[in-house]
Amino acid sequence: MLNFRLHHLKLRNKLIVIYVICVFLPIVLTNVTFYHVTTLNVKKQKTADAEQAITLLQSELGALIDDAAGISYLYSIDHQLGDHLNIDHTSYDRYVESLNNVSNLFNRAEKEYKTISSVTIMSDNPTILTSSHIIKLEDEIRDADWYRQMANYNNTYPHLYVTYDSISVIQKLSDRRYGIYENVVKIDLNKNYIQQIFDLSGFEGDIYLLDPSNEARYGRLASGQPSGLITADRTLHLDEIPKPNKAIVIGKRYQSSRYLGDWKVYGVLDEENILYDVRQSGRFILWFAGINFFVPTIVILIFSRSIHTRIQDILKHMKSVRGNNFERVPYYQERDEVGQLAVEFNRMGSRIENLINDVYVSEIQKKELELRQRQAQLHALHSQINPHFLFNALETIRMRSLMNGESLTAKTIQNMATIFRKSIIWRRSFVTIREELELIECFLEIQKYRFDSKLEYHIEVDQSVMGIEIPKMAFLPFVENASIHGIENIPGIGYITIQIAQEQEQIVFLITDNGGGIAQEKIDELHRYIHEDDAMGDSIGMKNVITRLKIYYGESFNFAIASAPNKGARITLRLPITRKE
Secondary structure: OHHHHHOOOOHHHHHHHHHHHHHHHHHHHHHHHHHHHHHHHHHHHHHHHHHHHHHHHHHHHHHHHHHHHHHHHHHHHOHHHHHHHHOOOOOHHHHHHHHHHHHHHHHHHHHHOOOEEEEEEEEOOOOOOOOOOEEEOOHHHHOOHHHHHHHOOOOOOOEEEEOOOOEEEEEEOOOOOOOOOOEEEEEEEOHHHHHHHHHOOOOOOEEEEEOOOOEEEEEEOOOOOEOOOOEOOEOEEHHHOOOOOOEEEEEEEOOOOOOOOOOEEEEEEEHHHHOHHHHHHHHHHHHHHHHHHHHHHHHHHHHHHHHHHHHHHHHHHHHHHOOOOOOOOOOOOOOOHHHHHHHHHHHHHHHHHHHHHHHHHHHHHHHHHHHHHHHHHHHHHHHHHHHHHHHHHHHHHHHHHHHOOOOOHHHHHHHHHHHHHHHHHOOOOEEEHHHHHHHHHHHHHHHHHHHHHHEEEEEEEOHHHOOOEEEOOOOHHHHHHHHHHHHOOOOOOEEEEEEEEEEOOEEEEEEEEOOOOOOHHHHHHHHHHHHOOOOOOOOOOHHHHHHHHHHHHOOOOEEEEEEOOOOOEEEEEEEEOOOOO
16 A cells, blocks of 8 residues: 555655655754753753852852851950940940950951951940940830841840841840840841852852741842842742743752751752753754755755656657657657666657558558448348338339229329438438438328228427437338338227437437237347347348447447237337437
């Protein structure tokens, strides 16, 4: 079945199919496989790099916060600072003297830690005077968000406080349960340094800092700008963080620090961004695939044209041979298989033409001889029919004249003369149905003269068939048989009905009578005579007609008889309209 379908494909299509299956598709599949493997490797490598960048960022950010926590711890254990914050200063001079004793502590922190933006100590000691690093802990500060969060912790460990634009470390310097006054240190990290850490991390996506409840407190986008979704009044839950359709998510949790416990650095990376270069190479693969398809296809079409057009030319000349046109295929000394095929075809055409010229003339002469023999046979049949009808007519007139001497003899003689005249004038083999009917009516009038009131006839003819030609005297012998052999031997009145009509591409002649009928032996003999190619012999009447119709139409005419003893006969004759030459 597959081979049968392949045989229907044109040559150029077969070449293209071979190229596509054997060359183009393997190249495309190889490139696609290579592209897919490369994409997976790049994705894996980029993911590993991104995870390493997040790990490095977590480490550096943790170190930065550890430094701030270390400073807050130094402040919490410094006895001079503790005394300065917890004693009641009786005078301004004593306060200044105490402040000078702890100023070296602040100066050393500023020199050693450039990652610190500011250090602020707040105390509710009423004798404290506001200075650059120490301020009063007032109600306005207690209303701040960072203070309310810190107030929930009873320990004196450092606590991390993160907002959308800052990161701070806060620690209580005294336990209110054991101390007189409340003292708090707030260390703000350098925002520029934090931004620098994020910028130098090498992570190409969005970075968020999540608290233990998975709320994003700080966010930096891949563009380097702060996340606009995190504000002073709003944070983002982990589920609300925007993610692209194909996102690579990396989360690193702090676990070994008290103040960083369960905080997380969360990175969101767009897979399309990291695979942008690979996608670009994929476009080149598509372009190369298109070039690999169209250029060879054009080359195949050019080369196949030299084969296809010449094969079509040979096929056209092969078809023209059916019309006895033996024109040679143009040959320009091509050396390929198509050129050799053209040479062999020209040689074959030349031989066929010579054979036809040698055999065809003798065959035509043979056919003409057979045709002349058939024509002579038809003329012999006509010569038998004409004297036969003339004899019957003359016999009828003779008997009628001897018995009655009636004046109708003149009319009968006129009809007889008509029949005789037509039999002499009709030199052609075919006549129209109208001419055949004129002959039938003359014969029936003669028969009425013979039988007197014993015979009645009725003729129905479709007027559209009157001009159609049929073999001469094709219907008359059947009318003769019905009137003489059918009606003559019955005691009552004989009726003959003739109907002629066109049915599809045939002329239908139907004749019925109420005579004595036709014996079954006679019917079998007629059927056998139709189907057997016997010699004509000296038979006349219906056999004569059947012989002539066989010569004219071969097997194209149809003859049927329906008869029963003493119940008349019904004969149907079907002739093709197209005359057989």
